[in-house]
Amino acid sequence: MSRLLHPVSRRDLLGGAAAAGALIMLHPFSARAQANQAHLRIMETTDIHVNVLPYDYYADKANDTMGLSRTASLIDAVRKEAVNSMLIDNGDLLQGNPMGDYIAYERGMKDGDRHPIMKAMNLLGYECSTLGNHEFNYGLSFMDKVLAGASFPFVCANLIRGTELAANPRDDKLYLKPYVILDKKIKDGSGAEQPIRIGIIGFVPPQIMVWDLKNLEGNVKTRDIVEAAKAWVPQMKEEGADIVIALSHSGIDVKQGDMMENASFFVAGVDGIDAVFTGHQHLVFPGKKDFQSLDGVDTQKGTLQGKPAVMGGFWGSHMGLIDLMLERDGSKWKVVSATSEARPIFERVDNKAKPIVPDDKRIIAALEQDHQATLAYVRRPVGKTSAPLYSYFALVADDPSVQVVSQAQTWYLKDILKNTQWKDVPLLSAAAPFKAGGRSGADYYTDVPAGDIAIKNVADLYLYPNTVRAVEITGAQVKEWLEMSAGIFNRIEPGKADQALINTDFPSYNFDVIDGVTYKIDLSQPPKYDAKGGLANASANRIVDLMFAGKPIDSKQKFVVATNNYRAGGGGNFPDINASKVIYEAPDTNRDVIVRYIVSEGTINPSADGNWSFAPLPETSVVFETGAGAKDFIAEVKSLKIEPAGEGEAGFAKYRILL
Template identity: 90%
Template sequence: MSQLLHPVSRRSLLAGAAATGALIMLHPFSARAQANQAHLRIMETTDIHVNVLPYDYYADKANDTMGLSRTASLIDAVRKEAVNSMLIDNGDLLQGNPMGDYIAYEKGMQDGDLHPIMKGMNLLGYECSTLGNHEFNYGLSFLDKVLAGANFPFVCANLIRGTQLAANPRDDKLYLKPYVILDKKIKDGSGAEQPIKIGIIGFVPPQIMVWDLKNLEGNVKTRDIVDAAKAWVPEIKEQGADIVIALSHSGIDVKQGDMMENASFFVAGVEGIDAVFTGHQHLVFPGKKDFQSLEAVDTEKGTLQGKPAVMGGFWGSHMGLIDLLLERDGSKWRVVSATSEARPIYERVDNKNKATVNDDKRIIAALEQDHEATLAYVRRPVGKTSAPLYSYFALVADDPSVQIVNQAQSWYLKDILKSTQWKDVPLLSAAAPFKAGGRSGADYYTDVPVGDIAIKNVADLYLYPNTVRAVEITGAQVKEWLEMSAGIFNRIEAGKADEPLINTDFPSYNFDVIDGVSYKIDLSQPPKYDAKGGLANAGSNRIVDLMFDGKPIDPAAKFVVATNNYRAGGGGNFPDINASKIIYEAPDTNRDVIVRYIISEGTINPSADDNWSFAPLAGTSVVFETGPKAKDFIAEVKSLKIEPAGEGEAGFAKYRIAL
């Protein structure tokens, strides 16, 4: 443990009140089970994404909201609340943080090697897992070597080896076993041990054939999740299973279709399935926040079509729990009652995240060398930048820290969309500056010099663990998107000197720059939208000279815009930008896409292309505040006449722009 983390992080890892170390109470099913009844608690982790330790390698610091080592402490306490329990996982284990990339790209997996995720899971006694879509990111050979180190089975009923689907799903040549039947002993209400057969079936999103086409084409195919479930569940029952559990690495959606990505709701409707463990969407179910408006989804009881279900967050943030009260009917068991819960590893106190469990020290010790190697990896250069990456002028000029995000998003989606119906639709990209001073202080800016760039520098470029989304909108909606962004600027009266430029109530993360078009912002016009997305001045048109491909944009033309899940889902209340416009939900974070882009390019050129600027206003100047280090980059900003204008407040520096 001595070398695992720097001193401050070590204290953080071991801190936090261990809520589970207090009074342990039996679940009512265990406490009240009769002689012919038994309580079975099934614990789920999902979407761990190699976050075995509570450490954010991008930011290079400890994080109390993540880590299987934290969830492991929760597991121990949860087991004590039930007479009978078992632990399963729902996939997305092998990719998602720099430790996963280090193993795949740097260290490699040789036959007989034990992946860090398997080191942790083997210690905890998992009994089964399924595959998530991210298991394929490093190729099938890598996956095979990792799975060989598991002390528990993996199942997947809709991943077919080869290129041919059989007429009957039961005749498919599957990559893994479609299901397992575990012969277990459980204690009934009288304390006597009784045999039970538990069937476990698994599913992966069929979209892996799009997301990982390069790794999978010609090697495997996928079948519709629900079709596979309907075919295999009857066989599981025929083989004597008392109960059937679905490990569905698939989210929750009530709009039915073929080859659904998020099919767990309809898996719950398959006859013979008793409980559904979901994941993939990185959300929490049951709970008060997610899935509230979906019909036949009970977010309080935790049921889908009346069947118990759970989604245990992501990165180890929650433990998913389904408790089944079983009753013996002759020689068979059946479910007579159920409860569902997603139990967190931290709580929010005074706007800060506070751990509610300690670490499992066995996992900390087992991963010490992997942790140290990963730290060295993220601190070592993975590419170079031929231009400085800074955000000191991100709110007043086209900016390299935003430019590189847009370049990476476009690079990523161009490859994915080329085999879809949107392959010929023009692709744009939208991104906003995150580190732009403001209330976070005069040092809160991106500043990466020319030369080597390390993975941890990506945290400077992209602060949040958002995931990539694509929306399809019209040229008219592109303009309104930009009108909303332009609300960050105050109205400027022509002919006046040193008017304040920035509306400080407008968050910088809502100042989107859209690459792929060019435009000017007329500051003499009032903002069309206020900071909350409300229509403030319907007749205003700040966005002028909006061009695509050298011509005025066609308001009726279709465009695909790369963005993140926050914006695509309606975050910021941008006009007409909401989930209904989403055409693609990527399985990857924007951070991860940037890292992949840097590795792919070797040397990146983030120089701003000046696709936007202010419309000229003769005899007019504005002032704004930024970090004092901005003086080193004034010459880099070609599109503006910027000069120092004295000291600002709280350590900021003031600058003037002649419009």
């Protein structure tokens, strides 16, 4: 499988080894530990999303920014820097690339089968993992079969089997063990082996009950992360855990609330927890870029409320490291000092990714058959497109990669609803761009030439295994839906040049375009809603000239909107959009619907119809960043006065829009 990987020269290997410091020096804690002290290094991977190999199946080419096989080389190097080490994972393993889809949809999981991710993790010697929200995307039965192939335990303290929460969290009937206590031997500063009991507890975002309602409703329930932590950690201490490690598949947010999605900051505040491993947000902590200026968050030292914490990127991009200096206090160990680090697998040189570690050949060999089967799966043609599909301008203009999703959803639901009470209710369709650069990098765009469309192209258009939903709402609620979507744009001051257009804290998958209506977005207005769906400016009206069938929309008229289970269930916190509005739950995934639409049509025409645009602002310009391939499609964007504006950072290209 050598053609899969970019060759790494001896110079690269030496540079990578030197950068990692793996072959030449111990961590200071190991070097200076005394007889009553010991250094414990804990390594984290998180949000692997089946990216075991450095290969982008959507683009069908090697990619040096991803791959557990690369992170595995860091693991070996990091182990050599410490006298005592252990390896854990923080969830989101089973879904996220076509290999995951191939296993779930094509090959299947029989009892006794070994999932590719488990083949790799078992080879590397993981000692524990927790569940991420994407573990549930293919259903509980599939997840159970995959977890059965792990040679290490999975823990989760806030996932309850059944539908009833106990009055006391300790009485919950949990789906998995809430924690494990590992009895280990560690070498102290004198070289003598000493016993230690290490407790590991895990948590999943409670929002899985919204995001995967179809798979989970009636089967499981979730509890607040911090509530579960406060209940179970004292029991871990009672059972003799010397130190307690939290595997929190949950990001970092300092604004407290009930049932928080990103609760790791408050997990760190729970008495008895010594270190917090975070994830879910696909960011890096500690570091110079993310989580700056948050009270109680030290991005340099890597602490949350004074506790060591780490978030190791995503897709294997980083190894998260927490180093603990432990000291004997009688018969117990306690943490007396700690450091935190997120170590990358690549660096950027001249805006190009360059690997700083080679692949672990054991993993490459173990997954050769799965890799080849996935390639055959994703290269299978399903139809043709008469026009290119690209997402370089999906955040600034009506876009073909979003258009084809709406076309497929409308085609599907029109047939389903034709003999129902909604047959005469106008049908709209909402879709968002999934691959639009941002945190995922300058190569993270859809770019499919005219001609054959394969499964890999459909998966590239629609990354998630969502299922189709239909909601019934009013014209007024259509407007509020669009007001929420328009929160992705910064407020623009008329008459000023080159203002930043995109609010980078607003995820592109929440930028819904609604087809079937026409509208403009007035950027001089402030956003009505913030990125989390909170009402920010009640009197703001960014959505103007909202029309249906060529006339101003009737605020009381009923509409059916095609969307997905995430949005229809309340995902993204769009105003008034929740499960109570759902009129139809499809058994089919949005992705399968797109495939069936293409097969039915034979050849599709995904050209954008330009149903939305920015309201004019004379003598005003904005700038945004997109991928380098955008230059080939500028002429296609008819609704904008757009021009190149130089290079952006990290491989992005900058463009100017004259409003």
